[in-house]
Amino acid sequence: MAYKVIIPAAGQGKRMGAGKNKLLLELNNVPILIHTLFVFENDETCDGVILAISSEDEKSFKTLLQTYQIKKVQALVPGGKERQHSVYNGLKEIGSEGIVLVHDGARPFVDKKQIHQLVEVSSKEGAAVLAVPVKDTIKRVNHSEVVETVERSSLWAIQTPQAFRVSLLVKAHKKADEDNYLGTDDASLVERINEPVKIVEGNYDNIKITTPEDLYFAEAIIRKRQS
Numbered sequence: 001m002a003y004k005v006i007i008p009a010a011g012q013g014k015r016m017g018a019g020k021n022k023l024l025l026e027l028n029n030v031p032i033l034i035h036t037l038f039v040f041e042n043d044e045t046c047d048g049v050i051l052a053i054s055s056e057d058e059k060s061f062k063t064l065l066q067t068y069q070i071k072k073v074q075a076l077v078p079g080g081k082e083r084q085h086s087v088y089n090g091l092k093e094i095g096s097e098g099i100v101l102v103h104d105g106a107r108p109f110v111d112k113k114q115i116h117q118l119v120e121v122s123s124k125e126g127a128a129v130l131a132v133p134v135k136d137t138i139k140r141v142n143h144s145e146v147v148e149t150v151e152r153s154s155l156w157a158i159q160t161p162q163a164f165r166v167s168l169l170v171k172a173h174k175k176a177d178e179d180n181y182l183g184t185d186d187a188s189l190v191e192r193i194n195e196p197v198k199i200v201e202g203n204y205d206n207i208k209i210t211t212p213e214d215l216y217f218a219e220a221i222i223r224k225r226q227s
């Protein structure tokens with residue numbers, strides 16, 4: 001089943017500390033953003049990419065799209081102050097029907113089969129996200145003191161892509177905008193309008209490249225995939 005994908009790529013990469021958008025950093029001589037875009041470029045069921053970018057990066061991103069012959073980007077939209085605003089700007093380009101995925105530009109290792117699973121589940125259920133069971137023990141802490149140990153068996157680490165019926169995601173974003181609510185992912189906006197969100201079990205390789213050490217993990221994942 002066909003889908004479109006919004007890729008927020010307008011961050012500043014503050015936690016990476018590279019002095020530029022971390023999506024321009026290279027893994028195996030290819031920029032991180034291009035690794036991510038290749039996944040959708042090579043997925044025959046993806047029928048359009050909407051990329052949210054900041055004005056500072058516009059020139060270099062346009063050059064990269066040409067150099068790597070990325071054809072599926074149908075619109076470049078301005079990034080917003082927060083990730084959520086960048087996604088909302090992208091949603092305005094989507095229309096009102098079908099399935100839309102939201103996928104971080106900073107997650108280059110997403111698996112095509114899992115994308116297809118998400119599209120299938122979201123078309124039946126409305127919303128679905130990739131996630132993996134949490135491996136660490138998680139404690140709630142206040143002023144350096146443990147308040148409680150959270151029961152781990154029901155904890156999942158949520159990734160992207162996150163897939164939605166377009167009408168549902170538009171409704172959730174509009175409501176969040178009206179309420180000035182800021183969430184750390186798109187599914188949380190759907191949850192707060194009391195609509196169900198399903199989990200599709202993902203893969204621990206689908207890391208978000210956030211801090212410098214993630215670059216070593218990413219290189220290791222690439223080596224594993226090449227061998």
Ligand SMILES: Nc1ccn([C@@H]2O[C@H](COP(=O)(O)OP(=O)(O)OP(=O)(O)O)[C@@H](O)[C@H]2O)c(=O)n1
Pocket residue numbers: 007008009010011012013014015016022023052079080081082083084086087104105106107208209210
């Ligand atoms: N205003 C923003 C902030 C983030 N993003 C994008 O959302 C994804 C996830 O964000 P994150 O990993 O936090 O990236 P940065 O915001 O760049 O990192 P930091 O928070 O360390 O500055 C990234 O692809 C990033 O480019 C975006 O489009 N618009």
Ligand SMILES: C[C@](O)(CO)[C@H](O)COP(=O)(O)O
Pocket residue numbers: 083104158159160184185186208210
């Ligand atoms: C959307 C996300 O990748 C799910 O894990 C994550 O919440 C993004 O968080 P960030 O603080 O914008 O990196």
